[in-house]
Amino acid sequence: xxGVTQTxxxxxxxxxxxxxxxxxxxxxxEYMSWYRQDPGMxxxxxxxxxxxxxxxxxxxxxxxxxxxxxxxxxxxxxLSAAPSQTSVYFCASSRLRGQGVxxxxxxxxxxxxxx
Amino acid sequence: GNSVTQMEGPVTLSEEAFLTIxxxxxxTGYPSLFWYVQYPGExxxxxxxxxxADDKGSNKGFEATYRKETTSFHLEKGSVQVSDSAxxxxxxxxxxxxxxxxxxVTVRA
Numbered sequence: 575x576x577g578v579t580q581t582x583x584x585x586x587x588x589x590x591x592x593x594x595x596x597x598x599x600x601x602x603x604e605y606m607s608w609y610r611q612d613p614g615m616x617x618x619x620x621x622x623x624x625x626x627x628x629x630x631x632x633x634x635x636x637x638x639x640x641x642x643x644x645x646x647x648x649x650x651x652x653l654s655a656a657p658s659q660t661s662v663y664f665c666a667s668s669r670l671r672g673q674g675v676x677x678x679x680x681x682x683x684x685x686x687x688x689x
Numbered sequence: 690g691n692s693v694t695q696m697e698g699p700v701t702l703s704e705e706a707f708l709t710i711x712x713x714x715x716x717t718g719y720p721s722l723f724w725y726v727q728y729p730g731e732x733x734x735x736x737x738x739x740x741x742a743d744d745k746g747s748n749k750g751f752e753a754t755y756r757k758e759t760t761s762f763h764l765e766k767g768s769v770q771v772s773d774s775a776x777x778x779x780x781x782x783x784x785x786x787x788x789x790x791x792x793x794v795t796v797r798a
Contacts, residue, residue, distance in 0.1 A: 578732075607785065616778060616790035617733075632785065664732055666786075675786050678725070680732030 576600050580665050580681035587655040587688045595650040595684050597665030605668045605675055606648035610634065610661040611683075617664065623648055624670060655688045662686070691716040695779040695789035702769055702796050710764040710792045712753075712779035721782040722746075722755055722762040727791070728775045736764075736777070769796045 581596045599606065607622035609632075619632025623642040637659060639651040648667075652659060662685050666678040696711040714722065721740045725733040737746030742757035751766045764777060774796045779789040 605785075609788075614790065617788040619785060619787070622785050666733075674721075674782050677723075677735050677738070678733070678786055680734065682732050 578665055578667055578679050578681040580663075580684055582684060583682065585684060585686050587652075587686065589655060589657060589688060591652075591655050593652050593655065595652075595663055595665075595686075597648045597650065597681060598646050599648075599665075599667040599679070600646065601667065601669075601679065602645060603667035603679070604645070604670045606642065607632070607666050607678075608638070608640065608648070608650045609664045609666065611664060612661050620650065620663075652686075657688045660686060660688045691720060691781055691783040691787055693722075693779045693781045693787060693789040695777075695792055697790070697792065699793040699795060702794070704770060704796055704798055705768045706796075708764075708766045708769045708773070708794065710777055710779075710794070712762045712764065712789060714760050714762065714779075714781050716760075716781060716783060719757070722753075723780040723782065723786070724751070724753055724762070724764050725778045725780055725788070726775045727778065733778060769794075771796050771798050 578599045608620040609617040618634045621640040623629045665681040668675045668678045693714045723738045724736040726736045727733045737748040739746040739755035745754045753764045776791045778791045781787045
């Protein structure tokens with residue numbers, strides 16, 4: 575059982591380049607999300623999805639796009655990378671229950687550096 | 690909007706010391722509350738949770754009680770070990786999880 579799989583683990587980009595961070599889960603979770611983790615700022619929600627075809631913005635969506643064409647996959651696209659997007663990115667998924675997110679399962683993270 | 694505030698670190702302790710990490714929340718209604726832990730080089734994993742007032746979550750010797758009157762969910766462990774060194778996050782479920790800033794805990798032998 576793979577859980578939540580993120581690729582790549584490390585990436586270096588030049589300012590202005592675009593790329594896609596991949597996330598896949600095999601637990602049939604309705605909810606998927608992307609967070610960025612920066613020193614002293616904890617985890618901040620970028621985008622989330624409550625099912626295929628449904629996405630919404632989190633706290634810090636600017637500069638990122640997402641789509642959810644299947645239940646399993648939730649890729650995060652950086653349109654034009656900036657140094658401010660240097661961070662560690664985590665994908666997470668969960669079942670949904672009456673009060674919302676039940677328990678988040680996290681991927682192992684992607685360390686992104688933008689030069 | 691809903692949010693959590695947790696004590697800033699870093700916290701450094703000796704083995705077998707008592708650990709408390711404070712967490713308070715602001716919310717409408719009665720959200721579920723969580724503590725997540727992140728060990729070095731890994732993603733976060735759920736440590737414990739409580740879904741209603743006066744519930745106590747517990748796991749691996751850690752405990753936290755959902756206190757509605759003080760809007761708090763403080764994490765405690767009576768005797769820490771070196772293996773408890775990690776970053777601890779308080780979180781609130783308002784249909785999407787909102788995390789605190791994290792508290793780095795280092796336990797020295």
